[in-house]
Amino acid sequence: MASFEVIGGHPLKGEIVPQGAKNEALQILCAVLLTPEAVTISNIPDIRDVNKLIELLRDMGVKVGKLASDTYRFQADAVNLDYLDTPEFIAQAGALRGSVMILGPMLTRFGKCQLPKPGGDKIGRRPMDTHFLGLEKLGGKLTLEGTDFYRIKADNGLTGAYMMLDEASVTGTANILMAAALAQGTTTIYNAACEPYLQQLCKMLVRMGAKINGIGSNLLTIEGVQSLGGTEHRMLPDMIEIGSFIGLAAMTGSEITIKDCQIPELGIIPDTFRKLGIKLEFRGDDIHIPAQDHYEIATYLDGSILTVSDHTWPGFTPDLLSIVLVVATQAKGTVLIHQKMFESRLFFVDKLIDMGAQVILCDPHRATVIGLDQRQKLRGISMTSPDIRAGVALLIAALSAEGRSVIENVEQIDRGYQYIDQRLTALGAKIRRL
Ligand SMILES: CC(=O)N[C@H]1[C@@H](OP(=O)(O)OP(=O)(O)OC[C@H]2O[C@@H](n3ccc(=O)[nH]c3=O)[C@H](O)[C@@H]2O)O[C@H](CO)[C@@H](O)[C@@H]1O
Ligand SMILES: C=C(OP(=O)(O)O)C(=O)O
Known part of the structure; x- marks a missing residue:
């Protein structure tokens, strides 16, 4: 089983091209x-x-x-x-x-x-x-x-x-x-x-x-x-990778440009990240995420807590909910993540809690995230990647955390993300494949 050693807390910078879907x-x-x-x-x-x-x-x-x-x-x-x-x-x-x-x-x-x-x-x-x-x-x-x-x-x-x-x-x-x-x-x-x-x-x-x-x-x-x-x-660019990079940029306070995104094909993905308070600029077909010290989760018009949930297209894809969840842990505000389609996809929040995140797993389908607003950084720990998207969510958490993390079973991440360690290293990430 391969692992990643990640030294967190280093902002990333640069351009990244999404892989084919x-x-x-x-x-x-x-x-x-x-x-x-x-x-x-x-x-x-x-x-x-x-x-x-x-x-x-x-x-x-x-x-x-x-x-x-x-x-x-x-x-x-x-x-x-x-x-x-x-x-x-x-x-x-x-x-x-x-x-x-x-x-x-x-x-x-x-x-x-x-x-x-x-x-x-x-x-x-x-x-x-x-x-x-x-x-x-x-x-x-x-x-x-x-x-x-x-x-x-x-x-x-x-x-x-x-x-x-x-x-x-x-x-x-x-x-x-x-x-x-x-x-x-x-x-x-x-x-x-x-x-x-x-x-x-x-x-x-x-x-x-x-x-x-x-x-x-x-x-x-x-x-x-x-x-x-x-x-x-x-093949189109991979919309789940694009969403993962948006989350990565926000959570690590990095300035990243995601190239050639075929933006019209992304449906409500960009707006869902905007609801978390993340600034996104469309520059032609690129998505530019400026470095942000803080991002604040929207509420509904009546002031009640936002829910982000999955749905069949054109709803929000279930494959990005783990990323939204992890990014919310450093936002200002509270969000309910409701994973309707799959019942075992949220258990990875235990690892985020070990890292210092404030998350309540309400039941197998729902987790409430109370954002730390970057006041308190997550801390690096050792963990295992349970599935492909939780694996990347944990990688994002580790890149934003203080100190050293080790993520085991990165074969799960390799199932769906091409040379991810090398591509993020090129942006300044400290990741080593063990
Ligand atoms: C190889 C591949 O392409 N995998 C994707 C594909 O898997 P896959 O095609 O296997 O997923 P399905 O669309 O069949 O169903 C996903 C889950 O959602 C449930 N369900 C589905 C439709 C519906 O209207 N209501 C409902 O509850 C199903 O019972 C199942 O538990 O689509 C999933 C849903 O977007 C994604 O997570 C997977 O990454
Ligand atoms: C669940 C996923 O993949 P698979 O359907 O191949 O398991 C995914 O891509 O997030």
């Missing part, structure tokens, strides 16, 4: 399975989960060529279906969440797929029901082996259908959308997830020849086509 990459990479033609993808982040998925595709028989450090060419013209029966496949597919999105493409193109319960963050229940409810509506026949191995078949191909999803699952919508793209007839997905990464997937599929209406809304209509062709695709 992790959660978009996982969708887009799975989509290469939909066509025998070549697909070139750029702005691919060099992070553990994405590299594992690329390795999985390669082992499944997809030809993978690296054209540049962030650009790959994929060609799925000789997929080895037998590989899905091997223990190696089961181990690889079970090691990340993103592998779940091979289900839709494999089922629609080859009539079958199987998958162990996918991996990913251990942040509470992560049901797969929406995926299979949708794929079954299209004609897939699911067999469960125990509760953690799924086999799905469609001997006569898939047929379009109307469906109202039970929840707007991000990866579930991606799976059903990809399956519907090659199904016979028209599919309507109501209550579809519609976040920018899904919009990106839709746009890529359209370039491949798919017929999709309603992109960007929660009502998608897909007219199935016989085959899809090759394309080129470029």
